[in-house]
Amino acid sequence: MIHDLFERLADNDVPPVPVDFDQHVHDRVNHSLLGVHMMEFVFQVVPYAFLHLLGGLIGLVGVTLSGEFPNDRGDRQEAPP
Amino acid sequence: MDAVLDVLQHSDEALAAEAAREGSDGPAFVALVERFRQRVWRICYRLLGNEHDAHDAAQEVFVRLFLHRARFDGRSKYATWVHAIAVRTCLGIRRGRGRRQRHETTAGERQLVETPAVRGDSEHLSLDLMTLLESLDEVDRALLILKYAEGYSYEELAAIFDLSVSACKMRVSRARDKVQERHGDAMK
Known part of the structure; x- marks a missing residue:
């Protein structure tokens, strides 16, 4: 009896796939892709750009306040007077 | 092309x-x-x-x-x-x-289970079975549906649910027993 019941599960028809299914998938994939790109922009691109610009800004403020350009070579004292 | x-x-x-x-x-x-x-x-x-x-x-x-x-x-x-x-x-x-929706569904389904003998056609029997399946664990329910409604083999189910074939057979068997037991209770 119960076996028959289980077999009858297969008798319940599944309706056909909606006609506009592919278009909805396409729209949703594009929407998700846009979200992923926005997340990447906010959490990766912006911090990366900010950190790189920050070095320049700090240098600019330093030069403005001290009036001296930084010397990375460290050969200032070796330079002729 | x-x-x-x-x-x-x-x-x-x-x-x-x-x-x-x-x-x-x-x-x-x-x-x-x-x-x-x-x-x-x-x-x-x-x-x-x-x-x-x-x-x-x-x-x-x-x-x-x-x-x-x-x-x-x-x-x-x-x-x-x-x-x-x-x-x-x-x-x-x-x-x-939502818990509320599940509660409402269960209440409605309980009413269906309580009177299975009144209906004899296959549609109602299937409906009763779906009702009984709702009382199972989600994975067990999915296993039974895919096994009997969609005809998946135990090997396919084991791969899909990340179980061994023997564990899969055991879960299906136990789920069937549970449904059978509850169906028997409902028929009394």
């Missing part, structure tokens, strides 16, 4: 590898959607029980397939991987449904 034929001649795994290289939903991913549309739809409809939820879930499955397309490592068949994502998505949706 040549490109279309080329896509059609590729295996699922080859298309998946090609889709992983695509930046958007290109020809390979579109071909995969076309190949698995029907199967994913059937799984979603069977597990969720209505067109609206199935439509939403099936779309979600393909979005997940797209976003995780580079994660397929080829250890299983691509079809198994797709079916597993479909099942997990549907189980997640079912678990996410």
Whole structure:
């Protein structure tokens, strides 16, 4: 009896796939892709750009306040007077 | 036309590898959607029980397939991987449904179970079975539906649910026993 019941599960028809299914998938994939790109922009691109610009800004403020350009070579004292 | 034929001649795994290289939903991913549309739809409809939820879930499955397309490592068949994502998505949706809605459904279903002998036709028997299945654990319910409604083999179910074949057989058997027991109680 119960076996028959289980077999009858297969008798319940599944309706056909909606006609506009592919278009909805396409729209949703594009929407998700846009979200992923926005997340990447906010959490990766912006911090990366900010950190790189920050070095320049700090240098600019330093030069403005001290009036001296930084010397990375460290050969200032070796330079002729 | 040549490109279309080329896509059609590729295996699922080859298309998946090609889709992983695509930046958007290109020809390979579109071909995969076309190949698995029907199967994913059937799984979603069977597990969720209505067109609206199935439509939403099936779309979600393909979005997940797209976003995780580079994660397929080829250890299983691509079809198994797709079916597993479909099942997990549907189980997640079912678990996410509100407690209130579940409570209302259960109350309505209890009323149906209490009077099964009154109805004798197959539609009502199927309805009663669906009602009884609702009382099972989500995974057990999905196992029984995919086994009997969709005709999956134990090997396929084991791969989809990440179980051993023997564990899968045991879970199906125990779930059947539970349904049988509850059906017997309802008939008394």
